[in-house]
Amino acid sequence: MEIIHTISALKTVLQPFKKAKSKVALVPTMGALHKGHLSLIEIAQQHADIVVCSIFVNPTQFTDPKDLEKYPRPLEHDIKMLTEAGCDFVFMPTVKEMYPTFPKLENWHIDLGNAEFLLEGEFRKGHYQGVTQIVKKLFDAVNPDIAFFGQKDFQQVLMIKNMVKHFNMPLEIVSCPIIRESDGLAMSSRNIHLSNVDRENALILSKALQFVRDNFEKLSVIELLASAKEMINGTQGVDLDYFTIANGETLLPIKDKEAKNLIALVAAKVGQTRLIDNMLLN
Numbered sequence: 001m002e003i004i005h006t007i008s009a010l011k012t013v014l015q016p017f018k019k020a021k022s023k024v025a026l027v028p029t030m031g032a033l034h035k036g037h038l039s040l041i042e043i044a045q046q047h048a049d050i051v052v053c054s055i056f057v058n059p060t061q062f063t064d065p066k067d068l069e070k071y072p073r074p075l076e077h078d079i080k081m082l083t084e085a086g087c088d089f090v091f092m093p094t095v096k097e098m099y100p101t102f103p104k105l106e107n108w109h110i111d112l113g114n115a116e117f118l119l120e121g122e123f124r125k126g127h128y129q130g131v132t133q134i135v136k137k138l139f140d141a142v143n144p145d146i147a148f149f150g151q152k153d154f155q156q157v158l159m160i161k162n163m164v165k166h167f168n169m170p171l172e173i174v175s176c177p178i179i180r181e182s183d184g185l186a187m188s189s190r191n192i193h194l195s196n197v198d199r200e201n202a203l204i205l206s207k208a209l210q211f212v213r214d215n216f217e218k219l220s221v222i223e224l225l226a227s228a229k230e231m232i233n234g235t236q237g238v239d240l241d242y243f244t245i246a247n248g249e250t251l252l253p254i255k256d257k258e259a260k261n262l263i264a265l266v267a268a269k270v271g272q273t274r275l276i277d278n279m280l281l282n
């Protein structure tokens, strides 16, 4: 695996593959890799000839400076994992490489639709402008044919698809299943911050989602939401931001269960760590 730090070096190494019409995949990450990330690499390998993984902790998508500061950066571990996974290139730029005027921020604003302001967008204001700003730069640097994202960040996939439409970018966006620990906790780089007690408490998120999925036919939306919120609010040390059953395209809460493409989404602070999770319902 080759490690690349600059956009120009990346373009140079990828050029022969483009010329040969090889299919190039991009898996964007912020590092601190776990099996969830590796599953994206594996799926990318099944769809493309060349897989590029980017590792970049993007400052413009963080709304909480403490969250940015303490974001884990175990680079050697990440390189070892990607090498073992057979990834072809890892792109690890500096902040200056991606944002030449940093700390002065570039102007960036695109219309991502109303869903930008819901759920994560409500609790992390401006988050999806920062996400789409860096993902556009990564797409421009790699020029991939296909890019892979996790369903764990469900709203992020929607926002990136909207960004791709906005710029008419000729690439395919693939959403990949959530990889969980054996007890149900969704894998996340931030899980590393959980104490033993937090780790135990965090299970209530996937349990509440599973409850909703298991009882979706039996109970009304009101009953499902009441029970799920009761489960979470009844767990000490867990502070719920939202639990919703929403339309998977608009992210608006549903009133009845008739529609297709429904999803339950949750975000909560467990101890000092904010976690998100979701499950498709039909």
Ligand SMILES: Nc1ncnc2c1ncn2[C@@H]1O[C@H](COP(=O)(O)OP(=O)(O)OP(=O)(O)O)[C@@H](O)[C@H]1O
Binding pocket: 028, 029, 030, 031, 035, 036, 037, 039, 040, 148, 149, 150, 151, 152, 153, 176, 177, 178, 179, 180, 186, 187, 188, 189, 190, 191
């Ligand atoms: N458990 C998981 N299963 C599948 N994909 C995942 C999982 N966790 C993260 N991903 C995906 O990996 C990509 C990179 O995510 P990122 O580097 O932010 O990791 P993360 O574990 O989501 O970290 P955090 O949630 O703490 O920011 C994203 O597309 C994300 O959705």
Ligand SMILES: CC(C)(CO)[C@@H](O)C(=O)[O-]
Binding pocket: 028, 029, 030, 056, 058, 061, 131, 134, 135, 153, 156
């Ligand atoms: C897509 C992404 C790499 C952009 O920084 C990030 O939001 C992530 O890891 O999900």
Ligand code: BAL
Binding pocket: 030, 061, 062, 153, 156
């Ligand atoms: N996994 C989404 C990136 C973030 O939390 O900022």
